[in-house]
Amino acid sequence: MLFNSIDFALFFPLIFILYWFFTSKSLKWQNLLLLVASYYFYSCWDWRFLFLLVFSTLLDYYSGLQIEKSGSERLRKFWFWLSIGINLGFLGVFKYFNFFASSFADLFASFGFQINIWSLNIILPVGISFYTFHGLSYVIDVYKKRIPAEKNFVEYSVFVSYFPLLVAGPIERATHLLPQIKKARKFNYFQAVDGLRQILWGLFKKIVIADNCAEYANLVFNNSDDYSGSTLVMGAIFFTFQIYGDFSGYSDIALGTSRLFGIELLKNFSFPYFSRDIAEFWRRWHISLSSWFKDYLYIPLGGSKGGKWMQIRNTFAIFLVSGFWHGANWTFIIWGLLNAIYFLPLLLSNKNRNHIDIVAKNSYLPSIREFFAMAVTFMLTVFAWIFFRANTLTHAIHYIKAIFTKQLFSLPEVRPSHVIALIFVFMCIEWFGRKNDYALATFGLSWPKAFRWSFYMVLLIAIFILGTKEQEFIYFQF
Amino acid sequence: MKKFLLKLLLFAAIFFIIDKLFYVFIHVSPNYQVDNRIELLLQGKINKDIIVLGSSRGAMNIIAGQIEKETKQSAYNIAFPGSDVEFHEFILKTLLKYNKKPKTIIFAVDESLELIPTTSITYRLDRLYPLVKYNYINQELIRRGDRNFTSWFMCLSRLNKTNFALERKPTKFDSILPCGSMPVNFEDTKYTKPYKYEIPSYSIAKESSVKKAAYQSILKQCEANNIQVVFAFSPNFVAHSKAFENRIRDLALPNSKFFIYDTTNSVYQNKLYFYDESHLNQKGAAIFTSELSAFLNQMPQK
Structure with a gap:
C-alpha cells in the first residue's frame, strides 16, 4: 500500500476515525489499533514477510529484557550479540547474499578461476533496512544502559512497526519515539x-x-x-x-x-x-540515517577523538557503510566513497562545521x-x-x-x-x-x-x- | 476535533465543486485528437465488411481504400501505430460492442515482435486519455490500473495532463486517409542498412503470456462472432521468418487464413519501396495491398 494510492486514502481515514473516536479513551487500545493497522499496512505488500517483522520484533524485545535482567556481563554480551547477529544476518541474507556471491565469483574470474556460485532467488522484504535499524538502535541503547528495556510488548512493537515509518523511515530512536507511544495522546487541532x-x-x-x-x-x-x-x-x-x-x-x-x-x-x-558545502548537505539529507550512523558507528569507532587520521578513517567508514546500506551494488558503494572524498577537504581544513x-x-x-x-x-x-x-x-x-x-x-x-x-x-x-x-x-x-x-x-x-x-x-x- | 472535521469537510466540499468545473476539459479533449478512429468506433460509425487490425505495419502497409476498390467490399483500417496485441484486442472488443460485425478481420502481424515484450509496441493508453468522457474508456483505464474508482465521480481523477493540450499537433505520420490507413510517401533518413538475407531466429521462450492470451482472445472473439480471420504477414527489409510464421500458425484456430507477401517479388528487396526496415512506403503498400486483395478475392465469400 503506497501513501500515494487510493488504498491508503481509504485506509488512513478509517484508522484515524477508529483512533480518535473509538479508542481515544484507552492508550492500550490506541496502541493496539496502531499495531494492527501497521501489520495490515505491511502485509499489503507481502504477508509472508510479516512473520520476519514479528520475529525480528520478538527477538529484540526479548533480547532487551534479557540484557537488562542478566546479572553477568557475559550474559549481557551474549544476548546483545545474539540480537545484533541475527538482525544483521537477516539483512545480510535478504539484501546482500547475492551481491557477495557474485562479487566473489567475479573476483575469482579475474584470476582465471571460473566458479559457479549458488545464488538465492529471493525478494527483498520491503522496509527491512529500516525496521532492522530500529531494532538495532533499541538493543544497543539498552545494552549501553541509555534506556531501560521496554516491558510492554505492544508498545515496543508499535515502536518497530509504526506504519507511517515502517517501510522507508525516518529511522526512529527508542529514546524519541517510545516515550510518545507510552504517553496518552490528545487531539491537537x-x-x-x-x-x-x-x-x-x-x-x-x-x-x-x-x-x-x-x-x-x-x-x-x-x-x-x-x-x-x-x-x-x-x-x-x-x-x-x-x-x-x-x-x-x-x-x-x-x-x-x-x-x-x-x-x-x-x-x-x-x-x-x-x-x-557537502558537510552541510549531509546534515540536511536523510538526517535520521546520518545521525544513526554517527551515533552507532562513527562515535563507537572513536569519532573525532583519536586525531585526524582516525577522523578520516571513521568518516570514510560511515560513508561506505551508508552507501552499502542503500543497496547491494557497487554503484552505491562508489556513491558513498565519492561523498567521503567530497567531505575530505572540509575535514582536513576543519571546515566541516562551518x-x-x-x-x-x-x-x-x-x-x-x-x-x-x-x-x-x-x-x-x-x-x-x-x-x-x-x-x-x-x-x-x-x-x-x-x-x-x-x-x-x-x-x-x-x-x-x-x-x-x-x-x-x-x-x-x-x-x-x-x-x-x-x-x-x-x-x-x-x-x-x-x-x-x-x-x-x-x-x-x-x-x-x-x-x-x-x-x-x-x-x-x- | 469538531472544528478540524468541519474545516476539513468545508475544504472537501469546495474542492468537490471546483472539481466539477474541470468537466469542460473532459468534454472538449476529444475534439483535439488528430486521429479520431477510436471515437468513430465508440460512436458506432465503423460498419464495414473488412477491418484491418494491427500496429503501424497494418496502418502503413495496408490501404483499406484500395482493398475496397479491388474486392468490392467495404473496408476500414483500425490499426494503430505503436500498439501491441493487447491493444488490438481492446480495439476489436470495442468494434464488436458498438458496430456491425465485419465479415473479415485482417490481422496484420508484427514479425517477429507480435508476442514478445518490447518498448516499440505497447498498449497505447495515450490514445485513450483524450476519450475519458466515454465511461467505456474510463472503465478500461480503471481495469488497467491507470485510473481508480474515484474517476466515476471526480473529474480530476479522470483527467491527466494530456487533456489540457488544447491544440492539434499532427506529425508527418498522421496523414490518415478516409479509409483509416496511414501510408507514407517519404523515407526515414536514418534508415541506411542494406537488405538482410539472413533469416532472423525466433525464441518462443521470450514470448509474453499476457500477449499470447490477448492474441488467443482475438481469435476466440472472431470465432464466436463468425468472423473470418486473415493473418497478413507484410514484408520487412529482412528475409521472412518461417519460424515466426509457424508459431503464429500453431497458435491460430483451424479456420484461420494466412496471407504471406510474395517473398519472390524483388520489389520487397528494393529500398525504394520502404519507409524503413519494418514499414513499406506508399508505393510498396499499394503493391502489398493489391497482393492481399487478390488473396481476399480468392477466398470463398460468406
Whole structure:
C-alpha cells in the first residue's frame, strides 16, 4: 500500500476515525489499533514477510529484557550479540547474499578461476533496512544502559512497526519515539492541521515533482547511449530532483500522517539542496540515517577523538557503510566513497562545521558567495547521483564519459518545459520556507484564508492533474 | 476535533465543486485528437465488411481504400501505430460492442515482435486519455490500473495532463486517409542498412503470456462472432521468418487464413519501396495491398 494510492486514502481515514473516536479513551487500545493497522499496512505488500517483522520484533524485545535482567556481563554480551547477529544476518541474507556471491565469483574470474556460485532467488522484504535499524538502535541503547528495556510488548512493537515509518523511515530512536507511544495522546487541532499541510506538501513533492522528473530521468538514463552530453546532464538533474521529491516527499507524508495521530517523528530532510558545502548537505539529507550512523558507528569507532587520521578513517567508514546500506551494488558503494572524498577537504581544513545555520538567514536572497557555494555543492551532488541512479558501475562510467564531449554545450534534446517550470516553482517555495521544518509549514499562513485555501487547492489540483500512474517510492527498495 | 472535521469537510466540499468545473476539459479533449478512429468506433460509425487490425505495419502497409476498390467490399483500417496485441484486442472488443460485425478481420502481424515484450509496441493508453468522457474508456483505464474508482465521480481523477493540450499537433505520420490507413510517401533518413538475407531466429521462450492470451482472445472473439480471420504477414527489409510464421500458425484456430507477401517479388528487396526496415512506403503498400486483395478475392465469400 503506497501513501500515494487510493488504498491508503481509504485506509488512513478509517484508522484515524477508529483512533480518535473509538479508542481515544484507552492508550492500550490506541496502541493496539496502531499495531494492527501497521501489520495490515505491511502485509499489503507481502504477508509472508510479516512473520520476519514479528520475529525480528520478538527477538529484540526479548533480547532487551534479557540484557537488562542478566546479572553477568557475559550474559549481557551474549544476548546483545545474539540480537545484533541475527538482525544483521537477516539483512545480510535478504539484501546482500547475492551481491557477495557474485562479487566473489567475479573476483575469482579475474584470476582465471571460473566458479559457479549458488545464488538465492529471493525478494527483498520491503522496509527491512529500516525496521532492522530500529531494532538495532533499541538493543544497543539498552545494552549501553541509555534506556531501560521496554516491558510492554505492544508498545515496543508499535515502536518497530509504526506504519507511517515502517517501510522507508525516518529511522526512529527508542529514546524519541517510545516515550510518545507510552504517553496518552490528545487531539491537537494545530498539530493535525499542520500534519495535513505536510501531507499535502509531501504528496506534491512525490507526485508532481518526483514522478514527473522520473519520467525524463528514466528516459535519459535508460537510453544514455543515444543522448548528447547536455541531455545527460539534464537527465542527472532530473534524477537529483526526483530522488529529493520522492524521498523527502515520503518523509513529509510520514511525518504529517503521524502528527494526525499525535506522534511527532524525527525530521528527515532540511532543504539539502540549499547546502553550502557537502558537510552541510549531509546534515540536511536523510538526517535520521546520518545521525544513526554517527551515533552507532562513527562515535563507537572513536569519532573525532583519536586525531585526524582516525577522523578520516571513521568518516570514510560511515560513508561506505551508508552507501552499502542503500543497496547491494557497487554503484552505491562508489556513491558513498565519492561523498567521503567530497567531505575530505572540509575535514582536513576543519571546515566541516562551518555552515550550521540556515543559508541567508536574515535576507530574502543569498549573497553571491552563498549562491556560488550552493551551486558548487549542488553540482557535486548531481555528479554523485549519477552513480546512485546508474544500473551498474560500467553504466555510470559510460554515462559520465558521454557527458564530457563537445555536445555538452549543445541544446539538450530532452528539455520538458513544464517539468523545468515545476522544478523552478517548487524550489522557490522551498527557498521561502527554508527556515521551517518543511516548506509549507508557514508559507501563506499570513495570507487571507481565501488566498491560502486557493493555494492549497492549486496544489491539490496539480497532484491530480500532473500525477502519473501510482509510482513506488525509490527508498522502498532499500 | 469538531472544528478540524468541519474545516476539513468545508475544504472537501469546495474542492468537490471546483472539481466539477474541470468537466469542460473532459468534454472538449476529444475534439483535439488528430486521429479520431477510436471515437468513430465508440460512436458506432465503423460498419464495414473488412477491418484491418494491427500496429503501424497494418496502418502503413495496408490501404483499406484500395482493398475496397479491388474486392468490392467495404473496408476500414483500425490499426494503430505503436500498439501491441493487447491493444488490438481492446480495439476489436470495442468494434464488436458498438458496430456491425465485419465479415473479415485482417490481422496484420508484427514479425517477429507480435508476442514478445518490447518498448516499440505497447498498449497505447495515450490514445485513450483524450476519450475519458466515454465511461467505456474510463472503465478500461480503471481495469488497467491507470485510473481508480474515484474517476466515476471526480473529474480530476479522470483527467491527466494530456487533456489540457488544447491544440492539434499532427506529425508527418498522421496523414490518415478516409479509409483509416496511414501510408507514407517519404523515407526515414536514418534508415541506411542494406537488405538482410539472413533469416532472423525466433525464441518462443521470450514470448509474453499476457500477449499470447490477448492474441488467443482475438481469435476466440472472431470465432464466436463468425468472423473470418486473415493473418497478413507484410514484408520487412529482412528475409521472412518461417519460424515466426509457424508459431503464429500453431497458435491460430483451424479456420484461420494466412496471407504471406510474395517473398519472390524483388520489389520487397528494393529500398525504394520502404519507409524503413519494418514499414513499406506508399508505393510498396499499394503493391502489398493489391497482393492481399487478390488473396481476399480468392477466398470463398460468406
